[in-house]
Amino acid sequence: MRIANWNLERPRSGQTAKLAGIRHQLDTIGLHCVTEKDFRATEKLKTRANIDHICLSQPLADRVIHLSAWEAGEDGQGKRLSDHNGIWIDLA
Numbered sequence: 332m333r334i335a336n337w338n339l340e341r342p343r344s345g346q347t348a349k350l351a352g353i354r355h356q357l358d359t360i361g362l363h364c365v366t367e368k369d370f371r372a373t374e375k376l377k378t379r380a381n382i383d384h385i386c387l388s389q390p391l392a393d394r395v396i397h398l399s400a401w402e403a404g405e406d407g408q409g410k411r412l413s414d415h416n417g418i419w420i421d422l423a
């Protein structure tokens with residue numbers, strides 16, 4: 332489920348209330364965003380924050396054993412392959 336092209340872990344000025352609304356709606360429908368981690372702090376991402384997220388029901392969210400991210404790479408000629416970074420989770 333794609334919820335926003337926003338940085339949920341470090342909201343920009345003016346986004347705090349909007350992000351609180353998104354989180355409230357997720358809670359209302361029983362979903363938990365498992366990828367709000369700031370991957371720049373762990374050096375998994377260097378150029379920008381993750382803006383795509385994975386949301387799961389609480390029983391599935393409880394089974395997450397690993398989550399990580401990777402930078403969108405470049406082709407052999409220096410062109411970015413995507414304007415989004417990649418993100419994944421492992422479930423037990």
